[in-house]
Amino acid sequence: MNSQTQVESRGTTMEDLKKRKLEEASNGQISSSPEELKLLLDPLSKSQLVDLLSKLGSQYPSIAEEIKSVASADPVHRKLFVRGLAWNTTSETLCAAFQVHGEIEEGAVIVDKTTGKSRGYGFITYKHMESTQSALQAPSKLIDGRMAVCNLACEGLSGASTTPDQAQRKLYIGGLAPDVTSEVLLNFFGRHGEIEEGSVAYDKETNESRGFGFVTYKTVEAAKKAIDDPQKFLGGRSIIVKLADSHKGKMIQAQLSTAVVPIALPLAAGYPQQPGKPPANATPVAYTYPQAGATYPAYPGPPTGPAPYSSTAPAPYPSQPQMPYSSATVMKDPLGLPPTSTVGMGGYPYYFAKQ
Numbered sequence: 001m002n003s004q005t006q007v008e009s010r011g012t013t014m015e016d017l018k019k020r021k022l023e024e025a026s027n028g029q030i031s032s033s034p035e036e037l038k039l040l041l042d043p044l045s046k047s048q049l050v051d052l053l054s055k056l057g058s059q060y061p062s063i064a065e066e067i068k069s070v071a072s073a074d075p076v077h078r079k080l081f082v083r084g085l086a087w088n089t090t091s092e093t094l095c096a097a098f099q100v101h102g103e104i105e106e107g108a109v110i111v112d113k114t115t116g117k118s119r120g121y122g123f124i125t126y127k128h129m130e131s132t133q134s135a136l137q138a139p140s141k142l143i144d145g146r147m148a149v150c151n152l153a154c155e156g157l158s159g160a161s162t163t164p165d166q167a168q169r170k171l172y173i174g175g176l177a178p179d180v181t182s183e184v185l186l187n188f189f190g191r192h193g194e195i196e197e198g199s200v201a202y203d204k205e206t207n208e209s210r211g212f213g214f215v216t217y218k219t220v221e222a223a224k225k226a227i228d229d230p231q232k233f234l235g236g237r238s239i240i241v242k243l244a245d246s247h248k249g250k251m252i253q254a255q256l257s258t259a260v261v262p263i264a265l266p267l268a269a270g271y272p273q274q275p276g277k278p279p280a281n282a283t284p285v286a287y288t289y290p291q292a293g294a295t296y297p298a299y300p301g302p303p304t305g306p307a308p309y310s311s312t313a314p315a316p317y318p319s320q321p322q323m324p325y326s327s328a329t330v331m332k333d334p335l336g337l338p339p340t341s342t343v344g345m346g347g348y349p350y351y352f353a354k355q
Contacts, residue, residue, distance in 0.1 A: 075125060077152075079126075079154070080123065080150045081123060081151055082149070085122060086118075088118070089109055091122065101131045104126055105127045108123060136150070136151070142186070147182065147195065149197045167245045169219065169222075170243070171223055172212065173185065173212060175237055175238065176235065177234070177236060177237050178209050184234075186198050188234050192229065193226075194217065195217055197215075199213055199214065201213055227242065
């Protein structure tokens with residue numbers, strides 16, 4: 001019992017010593033300059049700094065408030081990226097849908113500079129970081145008949161919703177009737193599970209349905225139920241339900257099958273090539289390029305010496321006198337036309353049978 005009492009007393013003494021040091025630090029008896037603290041913190045890694053600030057923030061409320069104030073001042077923690085918007089959604093409609101989570105500092109739908117039409121996404125910047133966290137708890141919102149999804153803008157276009165199993169959760173819905181809207185589509189497939197994102201594909205110019213759409217469930221099990229459901233009738237039509245990745249793969253395969261790709265065919269071994277042209281894709285057998293041509297002795301020049309050879313050039317031919325000719329007279333036909341004979345094909349004369 002005496003040893004146990006000594007251990008307990010030592011433990012109490014250590015705790016009292018820690019508390020005394022913290023009290024002295026708070027009273028300003030032990031202090032360090034900001035430069036000294038920076039020198040101590042500079043070698044620490046990001047994970048060590050995060051752990052240190054987390055522990056201090058949980059122990060001291062003042063430090064926690066300071067951390068929140070610094071984080072909230074940076075727009076990166078308050079700005080949302082919203083995708084999957086309808087082509088007719090305006091900035092006012094977008095802000096009205098997200099205003100339920102808190103005061104909005106800025107919000108706009110991004111439009112094409114040339115056409116002035118929506119590009120299908122936008123941004124929302126809240127005034128307080130708490131409003132952003134509240135909106136992220138329910139990232140999917142039905143706006144103008146389409147299921148839009150939001151995430152922190154710093155996470156990029158795909159956001160945190162892109163997970164390894166997304167390929168097993170996203171479905172392609174084909175064969176839709178023209179009157180099936182995004183809201184009808186979501187209500188029909190919502191019976192299999194909670195939907196994260198989904199809409200009918202609309203034409204940008206006419207805003208009419210293109211006859212297909214996409215639905216992304218929050219769980220793989222819900223997507224499997226939708227695929228295995230035998231009742232695939234919507235809007236009076238039999239619809240197609242399958243994984244979106246499989247449909248995308250078929251479209252790529254169809255495009256590749258129609259494309260003409262030149263292929264270089266290898267030549268057989270030792271196949272003769274055209275002289276002076278090396279083979280394009282095969283090495284010929286038993287010879288290499290460039291080939292060495294046959295050698296011939298140098299031309300010694302014209303022969304010289306006694307007859308019949310002569311080193312002098314032959315004399316030119318003498319000029320011939322011009323022979324005079326008498327002028328010829330042309331006989332004219334009395335009628336003024338030269339006489340002609342009847343000829344047939346190939347220049348042969350006609351032969352007439354006797355009468």
